Amino acid sequence: MAAPTLRRVGARRAAGLCGLLSRRVHHQPQRAPAAKRLLAAQSERGLFQEVFPAQGAEEGLPALLEPGRPPQAVYCGFDATADSLHVGHLLTVMGLLHFQRAGHNVIALVGGATARLGDPSGRTKEREPLSEELARAHALGLREGLRRLFENHRLLFWPAAGGARLGEVMLQDNAWWLGREPVVGFLCGVGRRLRMGTLLSRQSCQARLRSAEGMSLAEFLYPALQAYDFLHLHRHHGCRIQLGGADQMGNIMSGYELVTKVTGEDVFGITVPLITSTTGDKLGKSAGNAVWLNRDRTSPFELYQFFVRQPDSTIERYLKLFTFLPLPEIEHMMEMHAKEPEKWGPQKRLAAEVTKLVHGKEGLESAKRCTKALYYSNVEALEAMSDQELQELFREAPFAELMLEPGMSVLDLCHKANAIPDGPSGYRKITDGGVSINYIQVTNPETVLVIGQHILKNGVSLLRIGKKNFYIIKWLQL
Ligand SMILES: Nc1ncnc2c1ncn2[C@@H]1O[C@H](COP(=O)(O)OP(=O)(O)OP(=O)(O)O)[C@@H](O)[C@H]1O
Numbered sequence: 001m002a003a004p005t006l007r008r009v010g011a012r013r014a015a016g017l018c019g020l021l022s023r024r025v026h027h028q029p030q031r032a033p034a035a036k037r038l039l040a041a042q043s044e045r046g047l048f049q050e051v052f053p054a055q056g057a058e059e060g061l062p063a064l065l066e067p068g069r070p071p072q073a074v075y076c077g078f079d080a081t082a083d084s085l086h087v088g089h090l091l092t093v094m095g096l097l098h099f100q101r102a103g104h105n106v107i108a109l110v111g112g113a114t115a116r117l118g119d120p121s122g123r124t125k126e127r128e129p130l131s132e133e134l135a136r137a138h139a140l141g142l143r144e145g146l147r148r149l150f151e152n153h154r155l156l157f158w159p160a161a162g163g164a165r166l167g168e169v170m171l172q173d174n175a176w177w178l179g180r181e182p183v184v185g186f187l188c189g190v191g192r193r194l195r196m197g198t199l200l201s202r203q204s205c206q207a208r209l210r211s212a213e214g215m216s217l218a219e220f221l222y223p224a225l226q227a228y229d230f231l232h233l234h235r236h237h238g239c240r241i242q243l244g245g246a247d248q249m250g251n252i253m254s255g256y257e258l259v260t261k262v263t264g265e266d267v268f269g270i271t272v273p274l275i276t277s278t279t280g281d282k283l284g285k286s287a288g289n290a291v292w293l294n295r296d297r298t299s300p301f302e303l304y305q306f307f308v309r310q311p312d313s314t315i316e317r318y319l320k321l322f323t324f325l326p327l328p329e330i331e332h333m334m335e336m337h338a339k340e341p342e343k344w345g346p347q348k349r350l351a352a353e354v355t356k357l358v359h360g361k362e363g364l365e366s367a368k369r370c371t372k373a374l375y376y377s378n379v380e381a382l383e384a385m386s387d388q389e390l391q392e393l394f395r396e397a398p399f400a401e402l403m404l405e406p407g408m409s410v411l412d413l414c415h416k417a418n419a420i421p422d423g424p425s426g427y428r429k430i431t432d433g434g435v436s437i438n439y440i441q442v443t444n445p446e447t448v449l450v451i452g453q454h455i456l457k458n459g460v461s462l463l464r465i466g467k468k469n470f471y472i473i474k475w476l477q478l
């Protein structure tokens, strides 16, 4: 029997089922069956990159997803190597959400056990060892982040009316089963079925074996553990589809090999493209360029700004990948953008959609408020900000808590906040026009502070020295 091969499902490919489907969907949306629509629509959006095995893209997978057949279970794993998801992960979550929107059940798996071994895929060095305790804490953070994303999607992006079924979501952690697996049983069951030659031939393994540091047995066995997850989820939840980033294809193939050998059933793998930085590095923890989804690491404002700053060359692609906006709407937005590029319409829409999915409506409002306060020097926005938002917005800015004393002047404030030097040079900073409070320049050092002007309703003053040095003052017992 010929070895199973990969099928690329790029949107622009003329040949291949998904290419054909994309065109059919485009011209006759009402005729395309829902299952085919899912695969075709996603490849048209550029979300599904490769399907394994290739024959699956032609027959098995569309048949499995045929309308009228029971909903399928689809899974994707996220290693607990940090306590927060990042923007790279969001793309695989989008893949799960599209399946869920088509009525299928999704399993978001946290790799509480696999995180401790460290996936060698795409890495030049072994990961630092991770204690069981830390992996458990990270896993908790990831599960909470995943729960929030699915919940925001259900509440804010899923039409209440219409009757279509939104698939179920299950959060799992492979520490729940891998942690309990006796090693001899594992090696006899899984180890005997996976072939050394195949595992050694994987690109991730080859690269590591050639490196000066080499590869540990733990890393080498990583794909076997991920393969076992697929088998476990297949046995317990009937899961037949694994989703992952493009760097996961080797591990997914190992899962395919194990499940088909043990059960004799067909299973499938689908990958999404890797999101890279402007320098071409995969966006994530390893490259140290992660844009996080947890608020305490990357605030809603920073996430919003990351997407607002996307260049024209990526914006259309990102709208297709990271939002649920219909393609004709995106097309129209891009046409408008060509006429009025100074409005940054698509960038703002992309930023709003993603921020809402990740941080909810309140998070989006916070991002917009912070944008107004920082870039439009809007005092009303500043006045409406909570302490948390202020700290997030001016992360690098010193935050001082002061008591207002009768007759306190601008000069006193600047000194108490350690914002200007003592003596004449500090005094001159103010008289020369280098100081503003709540975006209003103050040139008289003796001006007495006034509540409602220098001190805002939320008990805050924003002191700026020069162009970029901000100081946040929180007034106590006003
Ligand atoms: N930049 C990215 N673009 C697309 N998918 C990604 C990206 N980063 C991670 N993923 C996918 O998310 C899933 C979970 O990844 P995981 O948490 O293990 O991070 P990782 O791949 O080890 O990345 P990192 O280098 O950030 O540690 C995998 O399927 C992975 O391919």
Ligand SMILES: N[C@@H](Cc1ccc(O)cc1)C(=O)O
Pocket (backbone or CB within 6 Å): 076, 077, 078, 079, 109, 110, 111, 114, 119, 174, 225, 226, 227, 229, 230, 248, 251
């Ligand atoms: N290996 C994946 C995470 C993962 C872990 C366990 C799985 O069963 C699936 C995926 C990664 O590092 O990106």
